[in-house]
Amino acid sequence: MERSVARSECGKRVFSHRSFYKGQKYTVIGAISVDGIVCMKTIQGSMKGGDFLTFIRNDVVPKLRPEHKIIMDNLNCHKVAGVAQAITESGAKILYLPTYSPDFNPIEMMWSVLKYFIRLLRPQSQKLLQHLINIFPFLLEKDFFKNWFTKCCYCAT
Numbered sequence: 001m002e003r004s005v006a007r008s009e010c011g012k013r014v015f016s017h018r019s020f021y022k023g024q025k026y027t028v029i030g031a032i033s034v035d036g037i038v039c040m041k042t043i044q045g046s047m048k049g050g051d052f053l054t055f056i057r058n059d060v061v062p063k064l065r066p067e068h069k070i071i072m073d074n075l076n077c078h079k080v081a082g083v084a085q086a087i088t089e090s091g092a093k094i095l096y097l098p099t100y101s102p103d104f105n106p107i108e109m110m111w112s113v114l115k116y117f118i119r120l121l122r123p124q125s126q127k128l129l130q131h132l133i134n135i136f137p138f139l140l141e142k143d144f145f146k147n148w149f150t151k152c153c154y155c156a157t
């Protein structure tokens with residue numbers, strides 16, 4: 001998440017703050033709606049299909065209603081056996097995005113804001129990183145979500 005190149009005035013040296021935390025890898029899984037974050041979960045390491053299925057069953061499905069539509073990209077975890085069944089049994093519909101279309105996925109905009117905050121604040125430990133992720137939902141204004149969905153063509157302005 002660090003920049004590898006920089007620019008400066010001709011003849012001047014570039015100066016940059018760098019984070020030196022080289023610890024455990026964490027993955028943040030989330031679901032959002034026009035009204036805000038539905039749920040977010042942090043797991044250690046990379047996300048596997050089973051992790052996503054557990055997240056869908058335990059965190060997302062209990063909050064779904066029949067009028068909801070779930071938008072998912074083509075990540076392999078999203079196509080694990082049981083994910084589609086768990087969502088459709090709740091009455092919600094699934095919309096799979098075409099390959100390479102992050103412009104139609106509103107949660108990608110939220111992830112870019114989270115990554116911006118992480119780069120800006122440069123947490124130096126796992127504890128500080130986890131704390132930043134925990135307070136992140138409170139840093140976002142409610143209008144952000146509606147604007148992200150509108151930008152992705154899912155809401156009228």
